Amino acid sequence: MNKPIIVLLILIFLALVANLAFVFVTDKSFVDDRIALYGLFGVLIVANFCVGGAGFYFVAKTHQKHEKSSLIWARRACASTLIVNAILAVAPWLFIKIGNQEVTRSEALQDVSIVLLLLGVPTALFAMAFYRDYRRISGARSTGGGSHKGRKH
Secondary structure, eight states: OOHHHHHHHHHHHHHHHHHHHHHHHHSOOSOOHHHHHHHHHHHHHHHHHHHHHHHHHHHHHHHHHSOOHHHHHHHHHHHHHHHHHHHHHHHHHHTSOBSSSSBOHHHHHHHHHHHHHHHHHHHHHHHHHHHHHHHHHHTOOOOOSSOOSSOOO
16 A cells, blocks of 8 residues: 555544544534535545546547547546536535525535535546556556566467
8 A cells, every 4th residue: 555545544543533532521523514514525626626637637648649539529528527626616605595595505515515426436437548548558558466577478
């Protein structure tokens, strides 16, 4: 496993232990429904931006090595995905009415989080497909996990 991922997992574990200790002492928690909702929303926004950016990067790199018109449209699609993510990032505050008879902020965050999740899954799949296409075109092939130096053919 990667060292930064291990460090991140350790930090998350320590934060959970600190929260449990705080709950044990004060009967309150740092993490409530509101913080969890904002955290989920933020994680989905960042993840969608990263995946959309990665897809745009791999499409651009693939297009440099192999100029096909479909790659131009794929690059435009990745760019529009980034724009849609930016609009969805501000949607709960700008486009959704909050009031007595309207939806609450938490309902708006939940609704937009579901849309972000539904948008993020195919974006991630397409980014992975563009990555595989880039690796195929650039000539870098995966060996499948093992070394074949000692084998005779």
